[in-house]
Amino acid sequence: MTSADLVLPPTDQQTPTAVLLHAPGDQPLEQALGDMQLLLEQHGYVIAVYPSSIAGAHERRLHTIRSMLESDRIALLKVDLPPLGVAVLVRQLRQLSICDFSAGVVASAARLLSHYIHSGALLNSVTKLDRVPVTLKAHAKSWVPGSQFGVLANPEPQLVKIGTGELTGPEFGTHLLVAKGQLQSDWVTETVAPAWQVQAVHEVALPAYSAGWWGTSKLIEFAAFLPDISLIYQLVSSVRREVCTWCGNELIGDRCGLCNAPLKPPENLTHGSAVLSP
Template identity: 60%
Template sequence: MALPAQDERTAPAVVLKDLDRQPLERTLDAMKALIDHHGHVVVVCSDAVPSGVERRLHTVRSLLESDRIALFRPNLPPLGLAVLARQLRQLASCDLSPGVLASAGRLLTHYIHSGAVLASVARLDRVPVGLKAHAKSWVPGSQFGVIAHPEPQLVRIGPEATLNGPDFGSWMLLAKGQLQSDWVGATLAPAWNALGLREADLPAESATWWGTGKLIEFCTYLPDLSVLYQLVTSVRQGVCHWCGIDVIGDRCVFCSAAPPVPENRAPTG
């Protein structure tokens, strides 16, 4: 899902549709054109898409023999993933190298709180669900507040229901599915001291990810480009020992190389 631009500097998104159904040649041509035009490509993909999509992406990367394609599948619900993709699009307008920009995705996931209000948790397999909650799923009118990231939480919504949220100022984004509830806007957003509330369309993968179409998905995020840029540039940068690209973190997002294991030195003296 490509969210609307946050500001005039936000780079446009390229949506790769039907990767597992269209001819391989078409996907190869599209990806090659992107690399030729932009130099590097960061593919942000939900882990709720069919397995054929991931296989096709790896096939394309292998056939093009390119180390300029980064495949990024963070364990975020679809709306949180869409927000993360937009943040990377915001940062693409800054003076960050491709490796640092792609690596920033792992860093920024720590500042996204993602959850949903669900009518049932009977088919929810992304968050631990106890027997009590499963039983209450069958009670008509039951609703559950769930956090999937950064730490799993689950409560049955009622007068005393609370969920732990971010301890820093952030905005909240809301996407409504086939469920009526004002709990997020009326209760959760004020409890989390949200700086503002915006709405978006529900991502196509949300019903699959959460196990039901009767949901309202939400997430909190940092919208300010200057804050995002400061977070990324404050982290120590390194150079991938394999492909030579600048990175932050312990693994290169383009060639997947991890830091070399230091050789054991013989004791001296």
């Protein structure tokens, strides 16, 4: 993981923690290479998850390390989720890492699990929001004092002005994480949670990336997710496994999670699909 505040506490005593991969300004390259080599020796594989919003120098450092070690046992997973959604995904992958899945399946499961994370925020303004389509009408309303907006970035973009609409939520049982920024409101816990019929609400600290991602520090970020590891296990198990023709590792879906090579030839393969019933 590239930021300590994206490492959520474990849900049980078995879930392992995550290792922090430091930015170039915080650690010399030689030390970073040594740390990565040690991780490979201890665990066999490293699955590095990082948000698309991290600094370019930090992302280049990750690719440099992988290139210099010439290892196909390092997965670099760039995730285009809001910060709290990234944190949820990382914890789910940590849970999967102690199941009987290969590293290739765990790495490629990130794309599958992302579809089941509903990531959004309550914002006081959308004038600087560039991650979700914002209409000119919404921009205009954003200048009206007291306006607030409910935004969903994943799995499908949604935007509503509070009081004029509702966000469509998951059709399966979830827990809800809530991280409060510089905005006072009960809308997430009093409106979203009941409407989405979440089974539990947990409050966590707001990630440092959140204000930049959402374009304002006056926000409350939230993420609904599958809390049950047995259900996550079943979901991943239901997808047909293939063997990457490039690196030889197992994968699910249409792209290898470790070397990022596409599955070929797609026209000759039949894939299983993972669907949760309401």
